[in-house]
Amino acid sequence: MKIAFLGNYPPKACGIGTFTNSLARAILSNLKASSIDEYAEIIAMEDASDQHDYPKEVTRCIRPQVPQDYRDTADYLNDGKFDLLLLQHEYGIFGGNDGTHIMHLLDKLRIPLIVTFHTVLKEPSFSQRDVLSRIADRAQAVVVMTQLASKLLDKVFSVAPSKIHVVEHGVPVIESAPRETLRKQLGWSDRRVLFTFGLLGRGKGIETSIRALPAIVARYPDTLYVVLGKTHPHVIKHNGEEYREYLQDLAQELGVGDNLRMISKFASEQELFDCLRAADVYVVPYPNEAQITSGTLAYAVGAGAGIVSTPFWHAAELLREGRGKLFPFHDSQALATTVIGLFDQPAELQAMRERAAAYGAHLLWPKIGKQYLTVLGEAQVAFRTQEAQSRQRTHLPRLKLDHLVRLTDDCGIIQHGKHAIPNRYEGYCLDDNGRALLLVGMLAKDGLADSDLLGRLSDTYISYIFHAQNLDGTFRNFMAYDRRFLERTGSEDSFGRALWGVSFCLAHPVRADQRPLLEEIYLRAIDHLENMTSPRTIAYGVLAASYYLDYKPTDERMLNLLDRMCSRLIDHYNDSRAEGWNWFENYLTYSNGILPFALFRAVNHLNKETIRAVAVESTNFLAEQTIVDGVLSPIGCNKPFTFRKARPQYDQQPIDVMCKVLLFNEACRHQELQPHCANVPIAFAWFTGQNDLKAPMYNPETGGCCDGLMESGVNHNQGAESLIAYLVSRVVIENFTIAHSDKQRVNTPDTGKAALKALLNGFALTEDVVSESDGGAKQATS
Structure with missing residues (x-):
């Protein structure tokens, strides 16, 4: 078994990098291998100006704006006896218009491809729709993290439903000290804490939370709003710390400067989970609906946090059945009312945390890794059942005059x-x-x-x-x-x-x-x-x-x-x-x-x-x-x-x-x-x-x-x-x-189970991984 992962990767500080590493470790947890490099290689997207000290599993880098790097990587994958490629797709991490440079690699690739789409748009531009559709056409399986994303792939991007698998965003298996101990360690014992984390930049909506603070503080003066996260590297490059300074100035202007604490740090998963479990309310104030996946939201559910969020796509789906509360976009008054209501009813807040934690138990990364293994088996079958020249297949647009x-x-x-x-x-x-x-x-x-x-x-x-x-x-x-x-x-x-x-x-x-x-x-x-x-x-x-x-x-x-x-x-x-x-x-x-x-x-x-x-x-x-x-x-x-x-x-x-x-x-x-x-x-x-x-x-x-x-x-x-x-x-x-339609097909294994068993030869931790593969794929898309 030899898998390649392609995407950003730690120590690069970004959500895609964290996800790629978490997924590699999640699959590892279902294998006999003791480290990622025993079963996989990581190909990292690396700007020429970056100087990251990557771990040993990172064997190659691609410069986003250099097409030849993509073509050379395709040759490396084709000649290196890899079983398949797992690609993490986000428009912004690949070069070319809307990331079109990735097609230099995919057009030459001769091994199975599985793609995780981290962004699926409801109203894409022509270029955005074209790039994603071409990637999906080349892939044997595509993974999204919400049911809405699955529907958009079908209706907006015309991706074959048989290719689409819904596998939710994983959360780490992390133990924390008791909540009161954490609050004491963090200095929050005598405060009601609102918490937000993630890379900072305009478009996060944190100003909405700060504008809600005066009303919350008027009712509960001990409220503290903690914002944890470094400013996004691209924002730093073009605008410096302008957004962070704007938020701090806004809090001072509204008279709640002492109720805001901004911590510029890319925190570890342990630190994040400790903060999520210690906080009273986790606030997600994103300003528009078009976010199909939020790793920070998944982490909050997994940690059993009390969540208040705007109704962006992922939140509207993940926080159903009382796992959180929603408030309208840009509506700081509604946010204040919702938070005050939860502070007024601590029993309801605690029940909401428990419902989130119960659902989060299904999102633990080892379970997500097992679902991905099922997808890998199905992708192997799809690849082998393609017609002899399917890799040269050209999608024919409708004849239009x-x-x-x-x-x-x-x-x-x-x-x-x-x-x-x-x-x-x-x-x-x-x-x-x-x-x-x-x-x-x-x-x-x-x-x-x-x-x-x-x-x-x-x-x-x-x-x-x-x-x-x-x-x-x-x-x-x-x-x-x-x-x-x-x-x-x-x-x-x-x-x-x-x-x-x-x-x-x-x-x-x-x-x-x-x-x-x-x-x-x-x-x-x-x-x-x-x-x-x-x-x-x-x-x-x-x-x-x-x-x-x-x-x-x-x-x-x-x-x-x-x-x-x-x-x-x-x-x-x-x-x-x-x-x-x-x-x-x-x-x-x-x-x-x-x-x-x-x-x-x-x-x-x-x-x-x-x-x-x-x-x-x-x-x-x-x-x-x-x-x-x-x-x-x-x-x-x-x-x-x-x-x-x-x-x-x-x-x-x-x-x-x-x-x-x-x-x-x-x-x-x-x-x-x-x-x-x-x-x-x-x-x-x-x-x-x-x-x-x-x-x-x-x-x-x-x-x-x-x-x-x-x-x-x-x-x-x-x-x-x-x-x-x-x-x-x-x-x-x-x-x-x-x-010239060729109706002959290549002989193939009967099931994804057989393909997965062959793929995991020597790596299967238990027979459960293989024996659940036939049913697991159905669960992933249910």
Whole structure:
């Protein structure tokens, strides 16, 4: 048995660190091992400025803002014969936007994963929801500490209920001296003591308690409010002791300075429990409901304290059935009334303490550790029962055309967006209307959207293309928003992209009555391909001719044109090819996958081994250059990637990803290129966050796709090119998933009990740990 824990860890002074250590010791208490390092290793999150002296079980550290540390740790875990990883998740402890850097590790991880979510939000931002959902998707089991958190994971984050286990926050097994002895030792014998502890910072609501003090002191002058805890390290870094000083000044201003004692100390568990048992009332004045877990509250229940709290989520659940009293947020008068009422009725206060202590007996860490062991067994089963390529599984967002409709007006598709709003300043272009026509043709062919909607959209895009065509068959490209074309003749690439969309809809029309105009546009334009020199335009021409031949397969003129265009593309390949460089140019730039993709399409009509061989070689080369550690890393467009020069990493463009999705999907239809089947979901996953920055490019809220992945982060503008690149890829991956679904499963143990028994081989303290595993998981989620 060899387990890895990842999170903060003592001596770092924070709640996650304390929890990670407590959980490791709780599991240890159920094993034959005598120390944590005998069965586990700890991987600690450690800022570069930290200099903590960690115990021997801490074998590695991860610098939160260094992605390579996460990737290296994944390699260490995969190669180190670890049985599983237990991850403690809190948004703030990992680097990247809302902690997205942790995905650098999880995307490479090849062992079972169990995650404890310490924060689950009711109204997360898009980024917060995306990060947590992706972590949960990778995990075999997730643990939360309240029933509400379980419901939020299901309803807000769409986590599979079968993965979710409710295991409450543990409390230490700590003996204390009799209460009166403790009060004497602490100097509280002649005082009525209110007590609060935890790391200080704004957001703890302690000012509410201090504002309640004057009314309490007026009735009970001997009242003392003790606040125990150091200021949070992040608060110290940015604001020093400003909050502590503010609280002290507030007490003086209210005339209760002598009734407040603030102790700046990160207390031991023994000290905390002694204080909780000695105090009269433990006060939790958090100012808002959105706290799903509170370790301090769990400790107070475990210690049998008399608790008065605001109704934040964990308190509302844990203090039911008379285990504590609740008062409204920010309501110092209600707090004072509640405390005075308890002081007036000491028998009720004592009964409340006893109810809390009785419930707390179920929260002792050894019992919590046993429940976690049950989860570990179930996670092992879940991991082994996944399909052979489940670790490459890509979650498919719902196919959504809202942003396509938003960008399309009665003239055409507007080419740029300002965030998700159409940017009229930039007008329209032929490129995007040609690609949009390709998209609606693909959607109509596969029956993936409403036919009336697709009919209206395709009419608009065809109309734009027809309007943009000159009488000689060439095209204009850019049009201002006032519908004035801005040049006489557009670029070669815009010409080729328009023909690609036109020819696809000739072969697969959205409506049959559109074909005459599409064929007229196509035939007027096609001869101009002979005079064009750009390799990508030639590739678009190959695609256009191949789709036309799908429509009219015996057209000798088009067969001859296709043959000539393929020969020109192969000439480019032969002129640029060198040892270690199997490509059509001596550099890689944009839309690279379109070149071999076009040749694969041509093979459907020209059965020539030379064409197929160049397509195979160039596809293998492009995959080698752009798939790194199982993640697509497209060639950056900051500058060309020249042979034997450093590869530019940014900025990465969605259109280049689309071309790779199309290429790998087409390539894996060929027997010797079956390995590229694995690259189709890898390429698509770039849109959903499996990329160099672990940042989602597709926004399911708007239905749009961000315009680029820059070194500084995501370009959040959502224009037409990026949107169409995503949607075309989404159509391809939909069909790919259906065609390549693998129904064979790996042989697995029958139960979590069998998996846990195998995991604990040599470590089981008693048979109880294993024999209770089948029922324990049900209890954990009840």
